[in-house]
Amino acid sequence: MAKINEDLLKERKKCSFNTAELTHLLDGGKDKTLERHSREHFFLDDPELRSKIPLEYLSHKEKYEEAVRKSCILFRKVQELQEAGKGGIENFREILGGQLGSAILKDGNPLTLHYVMFIPTITGQGDFEQQAEWMHKAWTCSIIGTYAQTELGHGTFIRGLETTATYDPKTEEFVLNSPTLTSYKWWPGGLGHSANFAIVVAQLYTQGKCHGIHPFIVQLRDEETHMPMKGIKIGEIGCKLGMNSTNNGYLGFENYRIPRTNLLMKNNKDGTYVKSPSSKLTYGTMIFVRVVLVQDCASYMKKAVTIATRYSAVRHQSEMKPNCPEPQIIDYVTQQYKLFPYIAMSFAFQYSASWLWDIYNNVTGELESGQLENLPELHALACCLKAVGTADCAAGVETLRLACGGHGYMTASNLPSTYGLATAMCTYEGENTVLLLQTARYLIKIWQNKKNIQNLPTVRYLDNALFNNRSYEKSVSWILSALQQVAAAKIDLANKHINDRVRQGKAYEDAWNETSIELVAAADAHCRTFLLDIFNLTVNNFQSISPELKAVLTDLLELYAVHTAIRMTGDLLRFTNTIGKDVEALQLWLEELLAKIRPNAIGIVDSFDIRDEVLGSALGAYDGNVYERLFAEAQKSPLNHEPVNKSFGLYLKPFLKNNL
């Protein structure tokens, strides 16, 4: 084993709690940690899943080919896990996205959509016969599918999609067409050259009448030759900010026929067209992915904060006091302020993701038996957590990258590509502003009619939050009640402004649009109360953990609360009893917490227990040999494989001669 950096050794000795205890707590028990280790060993120690050349030095085409090679091995291994009875969703999720998946396929997996959206859509939208027909093929990967909803002209407004599926009763087929350029499907992952099937979302027409958007199973390519089927126009959309191996594609139809039975029918019980009990049931897969993405926010944040915190303990720079050795940069309070809130935030997102997952499972269970009443609350919560989680995650990864100075800009830090993955989440599966407006729509409805509010756990605080007159106390409970008051006040104000505008004669939709900045802010504030509430409940509910660990978790909880409060200073002053002196007290509390967390910072990120292969970073490895690793990474540049590059003879030399 490589020699461990002296600074990190010292940091690890300072830690006041047992890091293994925290690892087990985060995993859900020691047995779960061991399962995770065995899963990581299964994937990461397979030499076939390693690349010989760093991805960055490959061409676009080579990157894709390498990604397909690895994805096939990865999927074969997923199938082995399934056959061994270890096919639960918790085994899958980290492999498809999250830390493990992004360690193996740094720039995205071209086949991911098969498990993440194709299979869930068939499960969620297909009737019994359709599941019998397609699920075996899909689970065994005899076919590979994607989810083709977004078009060149429409991503957000899915009722406006233009692809048509017109029923032909003579042949009992649907005829798919892309009537305009803007109706071309655009974006689906793996659509370009990888998938041979897709869920296609199209406007359903029967007898000249449009019945709105519906999902269809569509074969795109010949199962033997992989050539596009006749009537299918297909390709890749080109290079992007990140995720350049995901093979996002375009797709057009020209009188392409599919059997009637390829319309997913779970919500249309009879063979003829019957309107489903809620058109929003078609949107189920999107809720599923939004829910799982919140967990990915925690994963990416843990990864980035581990890299930046370890690097900050190893890196020395400047003079704090004259004639003293250069301090570790982690001793600068401004540096702590860049790091520690994101450590705390990782916990907040992990705990909320876990609550959201439980709520999701309860509500989807209810949907199976036709109960729809809790769907709006789930939808509103999933939308705001996805939006706030992904936005905070992307901003956090960028802050952490900047916290690593110049070396953070190197791809060898793995922070740029982590940012590429994180910022993509802000757009896909529902653009964040649009999702916050969905939550706001629900909150305004609740605000206008509070009759059943006590039965709605995520919003019941709104019943009396407006009238909280608590004076400042140095406690999480005070911050929580203050944030709840802010959220309630923002909803109230937005509601008032909509009503004022309507009274002035504006159409409700115009009034809504004119108030939408406030509505987004209200949904954001509501979401932040949920995140803090769940973090607080979770830490308070830990019964059998050591007092040392409880103390660290309490520090992190308080830091999360104070950091959130300080970010919302203006709101606190505007909507609660908070006065200037209280803000000063909050600032002092923040500084106190940074100092308290400082000796445990390395211990906490060590407890995340992220393998070096997953961190994939010269700056963040467990041994802290940052400079050696950066140097070794530089040697991998193809430019360093020869002392003089041919461009010297071709361009530089003649240029230099001309200048003589």
Ligand SMILES: CC/C=C\C/C=C\C/C=C\C/C=C\C/C=C\C/C=C/C=C/C(=O)SCCNC(=O)CCNC(=O)[C@H](O)C(C)(C)COP(=O)(O)OP(=O)(O)OC[C@H]1O[C@@H](n2cnc3c(N)ncnc32)[C@H](O)[C@@H]1OP(=O)(O)O
């Ligand atoms: C087997 C599986 C195993 C393992 C998988 C596990 C884990 C996976 C792990 C990780 C994943 C990792 C990586 C993923 C990697 C890559 C992913 C990349 C893929 C990305 C895919 C996509 O982006 S797919 C496309 C997604 N598109 C969108 O999200 C579009 C956003 N737009 C919308 O959702 C809607 O159109 C809208 C909500 C904006 C508006 O719709 P509209 O019809 O106009 O509705 P409104 O009139 O505004 O509202 C009508 C009412 O309906 C309510 N509503 C809206 N949406 C929903 C919903 N989804 N559910 C319930 N209710 C909904 C709305 O609130 C209104 O209600 P009212 O009561 O107020 O009327």
Ligand SMILES: Cc1cc2nc3c(=O)[nH]c(=O)nc-3n(C[C@H](O)[C@H](O)[C@H](O)COP(=O)(O)OP(=O)(O)OC[C@H]3O[C@@H](n4cnc5c(N)ncnc54)[C@H](O)[C@@H]3O)c2cc1C
């Ligand atoms: C990496 C990646 C992978 C993807 N994978 C898939 C996939 O596999 N399958 C698939 O079908 N799609 C996929 N998508 C598409 C994705 O779902 C859409 O890009 C997303 O839903 C946003 O839609 P849009 O691009 O049309 O943005 P737009 O809706 O055009 O958004 C542009 C701007 O308009 C604003 N805006 C739009 N509507 C409103 C409104 N009602 N109120 C206020 N502001 C509004 C937005 O806030 C935003 O600022 C992917 C996208 C990316 C980036």
